[in-house]
Amino acid sequence: MMYGPTGSGKSYTMFGGMKEPGIVYRALKDMLRAEGDDEGGFGLGFFVKVTVLEIYNEEIYDLLSGNSNGIGIPKGSQTPKVKLEVMSKKAKNASYISGNEAGKISREVAKVEKRRIVKSTNCNERSSRSHCLIILDVPSVGGRLMLVDMAGSENIEQAGQTGFEAKIQTGKINQGNTALKRVVESIANGDSHVPFRDSKLTMLLQDSFEDDKSKILMILCASPDPKEMHKTISTLEYGAKAKCIVRAAHVSTPKEKAMPDESSTLLRSRIAAMNQFIYKLQMENRLREKERDDAQKEVAKKEEEILAVKSKLKVIEAKVSSLKEEEIESKVEERTQMMRIELTRMEEKMLRQQEELNSLRQQLEKIELERGNANEEALKDIDGGKFMKKLSEIYGGDQGMEKSMELDMGDLPVTHDVMEIKENFHQLNPQYLGVEDEEDINAMRFPDRVCLSTVFERDDEGDDRDSTENYEVDKEVIEENTPMLIHNGDNSKEARKTRIQNIFRLCGNYRELSQQVKVRTPTKTNENENARASPLGLKESPISSLLAPLSSLHIADENKCVSHSETIENLKENSEPDGMMEVCVKWEASKEFGGKIIKKMKVVKDTTLSDLRKLIEVHLEEDKNKQAFTFLLLGDPTGAPVTKEKEATVPVCKLPICNNLSSTHLACLRPIKKSANRPNHAPFTSLENTLPIAGHV
Ligand SMILES: Nc1ncnc2c1ncn2[C@@H]1O[C@H](COP(=O)(O)OP(=O)(O)OP(=O)(O)O)[C@@H](O)[C@H]1O
Numbered sequence: 001m002m003y004g005p006t007g008s009g010k011s012y013t014m015f016g017g018m019k020e021p022g023i024v025y026r027a028l029k030d031m032l033r034a035e036g037d038d039e040g041g042f043g044l045g046f047f048v049k050v051t052v053l054e055i056y057n058e059e060i061y062d063l064l065s066g067n068s069n070g071i072g073i074p075k076g077s078q079t080p081k082v083k084l085e086v087m088s089k090k091a092k093n094a095s096y097i098s099g100n101e102a103g104k105i106s107r108e109v110a111k112v113e114k115r116r117i118v119k120s121t122n123c124n125e126r127s128s129r130s131h132c133l134i135i136l137d138v139p140s141v142g143g144r145l146m147l148v149d150m151a152g153s154e155n156i157e158q159a160g161q162t163g164f165e166a167k168i169q170t171g172k173i174n175q176g177n178t179a180l181k182r183v184v185e186s187i188a189n190g191d192s193h194v195p196f197r198d199s200k201l202t203m204l205l206q207d208s209f210e211d212d213k214s215k216i217l218m219i220l221c222a223s224p225d226p227k228e229m230h231k232t233i234s235t236l237e238y239g240a241k242a243k244c245i246v247r248a249a250h251v252s253t254p255k256e257k258a259m260p261d262e263s264s265t266l267l268r269s270r271i272a273a274m275n276q277f278i279y280k281l282q283m284e285n286r287l288r289e290k291e292r293d294d295a296q297k298e299v300a301k302k303e304e305e306i307l308a309v310k311s312k313l314k315v316i317e318a319k320v321s322s323l324k325e326e327e328i329e330s331k332v333e334e335r336t337q338m339m340r341i342e343l344t345r346m347e348e349k350m351l352r353q354q355e356e357l358n359s360l361r362q363q364l365e366k367i368e369l370e371r372g373n374a375n376e377e378a379l380k381d382i383d384g385g386k387f388m389k390k391l392s393e394i395y396g397g398d399q400g401m402e403k404s405m406e407l408d409m410g411d412l413p414v415t416h417d418v419m420e421i422k423e424n425f426h427q428l429n430p431q432y433l434g435v436e437d438e439e440d441i442n443a444m445r446f447p448d449r450v451c452l453s454t455v456f457e458r459d460d461e462g463d464d465r466d467s468t469e470n471y472e473v474d475k476e477v478i479e480e481n482t483p484m485l486i487h488n489g490d491n492s493k494e495a496r497k498t499r500i501q502n503i504f505r506l507c508g509n510y511r512e513l514s515q516q517v518k519v520r521t522p523t524k525t526n527e528n529e530n531a532r533a534s535p536l537g538l539k540e541s542p543i544s545s546l547l548a549p550l551s552s553l554h555i556a557d558e559n560k561c562v563s564h565s566e567t568i569e570n571l572k573e574n575s576e577p578d579g580m581m582e583v584c585v586k587w588e589a590s591k592e593f594g595g596k597i598i599k600k601m602k603v604v605k606d607t608t609l610s611d612l613r614k615l616i617e618v619h620l621e622e623d624k625n626k627q628a629f630t631f632l633l634l635g636d637p638t639g640a641p642v643t644k645e646k647e648a649t650v651p652v653c654k655l656p657i658c659n660n661l662s663s664t665h666l667a668c669l670r671p672i673k674k675s676a677n678r679p680n681h682a683p684f685t686s687l688e689n690t691l692p693i694a695g696h697v
Pocket residue numbers: 004005006007008009010011012013017124126127128129150151152153221
C-alpha cells in the first residue's frame with residue numbers, strides 16, 4: 001500500500017517508469033516465470049489470476065472489463081469501465097486475466113494502468129484521481145497479493161482545484177484516505193469498532209487488516225522538495241501510527257510452525273529498524289539541543305555585550321553630564337566672581353559718594369549754622385524783625401530764594417563752599433558734564449537753577465553770556481557806587497549792609513528798594529510821607545542809613561535828569577480812574593542805560609506785555625534808539641526775563657507796582673546785547689529758535 005501526498009512518487013513507485021519497473025511488475029516477475037523460461041527461471045512460476053480495480057468518486061470500476069477469456073483486453077478496444085459492487089469484502093463479478101508468464105501479464109497490466117483517470121494539477125502533471133488496486137490471486141497456495149496505489153492526499157486549494165465538481169472529486173479522494181487513516185488509528189488504538197465501511201477502499205482492504213495471517217506493508221512516499229517538509233512530517237507521523245497496529249497473536253498452523261525462525265527474524269529486523277529510527281531521532285534531538293544550547297550561549301554572550309555597551313554608555317553619559325555640570329559651574333563661578341568684583345567696585349563708589357555726601361552735609365550744616373547766626377543778628381538789627389517778616393511775605397514759600405538768600409551772605413568762605421557744592425554737584429552728576437553753556441540752555445526752562453547759579457557765580461568768571469553780562473553790569477554799578485559791599489570781616493554793620501544789599505540784588509528789587517530808600521533818606525522834610533510810602537514799612541532806622549548809599553542810583557529821563565522823589569510825585573498825581581492803568585516804562589539799571597525812565601503811558605487793564613511791547617517799540621523808533629529788550633518781572637524770584645512767547649499771556653497788571661504809587665505799574669526793560677561771536681540769548685519766538693544759529697549772527 002502506497003501512502004503519501006500528491007506528486008510524491010506513489011504511482012511511480014508502484015508502476016515505475018520507462019527504465020525501471022515498479023513494484024507491480026517486479027512482483028509479477030518474481031511470482032511468475034519469465035517468458036520462454038519453461039523451467040521457472042528466476043520466477044516461482046505460480047499461476048495467477050489478476051484483477052485490476054479503480055475506485056473513483058467512491059465507485060469501484062473494473063479496469064479489465066471487456067477482456068476476452070481472461071487473456072486480456074484486445075488492442076484498440078474502447079470498452080467502457082464497468083462499475084462493480086462490493087460483496088463479502090470483494091468486488092463482485094470483477095474481470096481478471098490469468099496466466100503464469102510474467103511478460104504477458106505485465107503487458108496487460110500496463111495497458112490497464114493507462115485507463116486510470118488522471119488529471120493535471122498544480123502538484124502533479126499527471127495526478128492520479130483514483131485509487132488503483134492490483135489483486136494477484138495465487139490459487140495454488142491460497143494466497144493473495146493486493147497492491148494499492150492510492151490517489152494523492154491533497155488539500156483542494158493547494159491542488160488548484162476549481163469548480164464544484166472538482167472540489168467534490170477531491171473531497172471523495174480524501175474520503176478514501178481519511179477513512180484509511182481512521183481505520184489504522186482505530187486498529188492501533190484497539191477500538192472495538194473499526195470503520196471499514198466508511199469507504200470502498202477500506203471495505204476492500206478489510207480482510208488485509210482483520211486476517212491474522214495477512215501482512216500490510218505501507219510504503220510512505222515523500223517529496224525531496226524542502227517546501228513539502230510539513231507534508232513529509234505528516235506522512236511519517238501517519239506511518240508511525242500505522243506501525244503501532246498490534247494484532248492478537250497469530251496461532252500458527254503446523255505448516256507455519258515449521259518456519260518459526262522466519263517470523264522472529266522479521267521481528268528482529270523490524271525492532272532493529274525501529275531502534276535505528278529511535279537512535280536517529282535521538283541524535284537529531286541531541287543535535288537540536290546542542291544547537292539550542294549554542295544559540296542560548298550566543299544569546300547570553302550578546303546580552304553580556306549589550307550590558308557592557310550599556311554600562312560604557314552610562315559611564316560616557318555620566319562623564320558628559322559631569323563635564324557639562326563642571327563647565328556650567330565654572331561659568332557660573334566666573335560670572336559670580338565678575339559680579340562680586342563689580343559689586344565691590346560699586347560699593348567702593350557708593351562709599352566714596354557717601355563720604356562726599358557726608359562732607360557736603362557737614363558743609364551745609366556749617367553754612368546753615370552760620371546763616372542762622374547771621375539771621376538772628378540781622379533780625380535783631382533790622383527793625384525788630386519787621387523787615388524780614390516783610391521779606392518773607394513777599395518771597396514766602398520760595399525755598400530756592402530763601403536758600404539763595406541764606407547762602408549768599410556775603411561771607412567769602414561761605415561763598416567758596418557753595419561753589420564747591422556746585423562743583424561737586426557736577427562731579428556727582430556726570431550728565432551735566434560737558435554741557436556747553438548749561439546755564440544758558442536751562443535759563444528758560446529751569447528758573448530755580450538759574451537763580452542758584454546766579455547766586456553762586458563768581459565775579460571773576462570770564463563768561464560772555466548775555467545774561468551774565470547783564471548781571472555783571474549790575475554788579476559793577478553796585479560796586480562803583482557802593483564800595484562797602486565787600487565784606488571786611490570786622491565791621492558788623494558793614495557786613496549786615498552787604499547781606500541786605502545782596503538780598504535785594506537777588507530779589508530783583510534791589511534798585512526799587514534803593515530808590516525807595518533814596519527817596520526817603522535825603523529829603524528829611526518828607527519823613528512821614530516816605531515812611532508811609534515804604535512798601536516794607538521801614539521807618540527811620542539803622543537799615544535806612546544802611547540803604548542810603550545805594551540811593552546813588554538815579555532813575556532819569558533820557559534828556560533831563562529827574563529825581564525819584566519828583567518822579568514818584570508825578571506818578572502819584574497821575575492816578576487813573578477804573579478801566580485804565582498807568583505804566584511806567586524804564587530801562588534796567590546798567591552802564592549803558594542807567595535805569596532811565598522811557599515813558600509813562602496809560603493802557604487798558606487787560607493789556608498784555610506783547611501789546612505794551614508794540615507801544616514801547618513805536619516809542620523807541622521815534623527816539624531813534626531802537627534797542628531790543630525783554631520785560632523783567634520785578635519781584636520774580638527767578639530773576640528771569642519774560643520770554644517773548646509768554647508776553648502775550650502776561651497782562652500788564654502782573655507787572656510790579658511802582659514804589660509809593662499803588663496804581664502805577666513798573667515795566668522794567670532789560671536791553672538785549674547782541675554778541676558778535678554767538679547768537680543772542682534773548683528769548684526768541686518758536687520760529688526764531690528753529691532758524692540756524694548763523695542766521696542770527
Ligand atoms: N523515484 C523517482 N524517480 C524519478 N521520477 C520520479 C520518481 N518518483 C516520482 N517521479 C516522477 O514524479 C512525478 C510524480 O510522480 P507520481 O505520479 O508517481 O506521484 P503520485 O504520488 O502518484 O501523485 P498522485 O498522487 O497525484 O497520483 C512523475 O512524473 C514521476 O515520473
